[in-house]
Amino acid sequence: KAGVTQTPRYLIKTRGQQVTLSCSPISGHRSVSWYQQTPGQGLQFLFEYFSETQRNKGNFPGRFSGRQFSNSRSEMNVSTLELGDSALYLCASSRWGGNEQFFGPGTRLTVL
Amino acid sequence: AQTVTQSQPEMSVQEAETVTLSCTYDTSENNYYLFWYKQPPSRQMILVIRQEAYKQQNATENRFSVNFQKAAKSFSLKISDSQLGDTAMYFCAFMKAPRGGGSQGNLIFGKGTKLSVKP
Numbered sequence: 001k002a003g004v005t006q007t008p009r010y011l012i013k014t015r016g017q018q019v020t021l022s023c024s025p026i027s028g029h030r031s032v033s034w035y036q037q038t039p040g041q042g043l044q045f046l047f048e049y050f051s052e053t054q055r056n057k058g059n060f061p062g063r064f065s066g067r068q069f070s071n072s073r074s075e076m077n078v079s080t081l082e083l084g085d086s087a088l089y090l091c092a093s094s095r096w097g098g099n100e101q102f103f104g105p106g107t108r109l110t111v112l
Numbered sequence: 113a114q115t116v117t118q119s120q121p122e123m124s125v126q127e128a129e130t131v132t133l134s135c136t137y138d139t140s141e142n143n144y145y146l147f148w149y150k151q152p153p154s155r156q157m158i159l160v161i162r163q164e165a166y167k168q169q170n171a172t173e174n175r176f177s178v179n180f181q182k183a184a185k186s187f188s189l190k191i192s193d194s195q196l197g198d199t200a201m202y203f204c205a206f207m208k209a210p211r212g213g214g215s216q217g218n219l220i221f222g223k224g225t226k227l228s229v230k231p
Contacts, residue, residue, distance in 0.1 A: 003156075031216045033216075033218060033219075035219070035221075042221055042222070042223045042224065043203065043219075043221035044221075045218040045219065045220070048216060048217075048218055050216065055216070056216075056217070056218055058218065090157065092219075094216055096216070098216075099145045099162070099207060099209075099216075099217070100147075100159055100162065101159075101219060102159075103149075103156050103157040103158070104156060105155075105156040106156065
């Protein structure tokens with residue numbers, strides 16, 4: 001069974017731009033969560049989607065948004081990029097009712 | 113709010129020896145899960161071991177075992193017979209048990225412990 005995939009793996013943007021990251025969960029997994037990983041703040045929860053609806057949200061500004069499609073694939077968008085948005089963005093999927101989250105390799109975003 | 117604390121930013125151990133990584137957490141919840149995740153250098157995060165709070169028996173997975181002390185809110189990871197491939201960042205994580213409403217719950221992570229296994 002294929003694991004969680006994330007595209008692109010690396011991204012370089014400049015301040016003020018926007019970016020869209022994509023995540024494809026493990027087949028059969030319908031819940032997708034996003035996390036931001038930085039050296040200073042560590043791993044922080046962004047949001048969780050299930051059945052195309054955001055179910056849970058972390059403490060991030062409205063510039064961070066996401067969505068989920070009917071095939072459970074998810075995207076997250078960051079608008080008006082700031083230098084502090086440079087991070088590894090991790091996506092994790094889980095089967096409904098399961099407590100284990102399976103992580104993708106991440107997208108490393110660099111904002112210049 | 114829940115917090116997870118890992119007090120050891122870095123540790124090292126000789127190959128074949130045993131090492132214990134510490135984790136404490138703070139919560140008022142009674143039903144929750146605890147996890148140890150491993151993130152090798154430039155590789156993706158994988159689950160090492162999990163513990164359900166309602167289970168008194170400590171979880172074990174091959175060379176990995178935990179010491180779960182619910183009253184003390186402590187959840188340490190013991191790695192026996194350390195191998196070079198165990199070199200990684202180790203994250204302790206907490207998750208509230210889902211209460212319905214559509215949310216599976218989110219992981220709350222500690223800052224991590226960087227473990228180096230030396231030959």
